[in-house]
Amino acid sequence: MRFDLTDLRLFLHVAEAGSITAGAARAHLALASASERIRGMEELAATPLLERERRGVRLTPAGRALAHHARVILDDCERMRGELAAYGRGLKGHVRMMANTSALSEHLPEPLAAFLAANAHVDIDLAEGLSRDIAQAVAAGRVDFGVMSDTVDVAELVTRPFRRDAFVLVAARGHPLAGRKRVAFAETLDCPHVGLEAGSAAQDYLAGQARRLGRSVALRVRVRGFDAVCRMVEQGVGVGVLPAAAARRARRSMAIRAVPLSDPWATRTLVVATRPGGPAPSPHAQALIDWLLGGPASSGS
Incomplete structure (x- = not known):
């Protein structure tokens, strides 16, 4: 059974969006191409990975297993890129993060712009969400970290203050x-x-x-x-x-x-939230976290 990284990224996008159409858009693929890739994955797995419904798709048990392994594989690839970046500057790092509206609009634009200017080899996939949804995404490993309000239940996460x-x-x-x-x-x-x-x-x-x-x-x-x-x-x-x-x-x-x-x-505190235990953030994600919490700390540009 052989899935390439594009297949795995597409499948995670579809799983997170609950829609093949939305997943294809996030993966920058045409809908027809994305649908064909999903069908090919199901043929290789010899079992359905998605349940098609009127308003989207839902993961089957096999699909949930694949999503878990896809996240582990892609996280490992990201850590590999981070380690190799010290030797070859041509590789791109990729950081996935979520933030609530307040953080996204008021507190993140300047530090993110400065980080990207100082780290030309890093790309950031930044999505907006409610703080409770961000907490769930971080806990599930769908993003590297989140910036959210401390008013939601964050018992399963490691949080550090970011802004009032x-x-x-x-x-x-x-x-x-x-x-x-x-x-x-x-x-x-x-x-x-x-x-x-x-x-x-x-x-x-x-x-x-x-x-x-x-x-x-x-x-x-x-x-x-x-x-x-x-x-x-x-x-x-x-x-x-x-x-x-x-x-x-x-x-x-x-x-x-x-x-x-x-x-x-x-009145609340915005926090940077990461998963306890499990795979550590990739070097690029950790560099961005350190930048946001403590000021410029280049990831090696």
């Missing part, structure tokens, strides 16, 4: 809540909101907090990015809830106010 993070209400200067020193999230739900586009981890998180109160977030409009939220808020479309760092940046050029939320969940 807090949600605040943003409102136009003349809004009734704009003059408050603090405000409860429940009070904001009486107002129309400007929210982030569907699929945003931050917006999903806020929707979950509203459900815990037996309420919902009344969205007048969804936009892409925190700056766009603030511009809509400035024009009086509604209020928004976003990370304090984004609000501080927008407040320099927009007529908005930022009011801290009084809810305990609104």
Whole structure:
């Protein structure tokens, strides 16, 4: 039985996305080519690896076994590339990581850009997700590490503090809540909101907090990015809830106010999370983790 690395990467992408179409896109393969590769893998294995359903695919027991071994093999290959990089600079390193919306938008762009500039032989596959989904992905070995909130259960993971993070209400200067020193999230739900586009981890998180109160977030409009939220808020479309760092940046050029939320969940610490035991992070992944936690520490460029 012979699967090449492209087959294994494709299969993991399909398993994680729950869809051959989405998996093919992540693997940068045409759908027809990806489907043919999956069929070839099932023929070699002499057993179905995926259950085809109306809305995607699900792993069979054999598929789950293959996904486990594929991760081990690809992790080993990544560690091999990291070790060989000291001898041959032509090899590319690949780091897989996930981050929540706040980390992705406010805290990671600058250090990631600096790391990539200093390490031209390393590529980063960065995905956005809810903190609970990031914890599951790290624990399952689907990513090398995650940057997420410490408000979720991280008992199975090794975590180290990365940044302080807090949600605040943003409102136009003349809004009734704009003059408050603090405000409860429940009070904001009486107002129309400007929210982030569907699929945003931050917006999903806020929707979950509203459900815990037996309420919902009344969205007048969804936009892409925190700056766009603030511009809509400035024009009086509604209020928004976003990370304090984004609000501080927008407040320099927009007529908005930022009011801290009084809810305990609104103040949190972003952490870098890795798996305990098991395969250690590849040299490239560990170099990136060290960079994020302690400042520039080149992986050997």
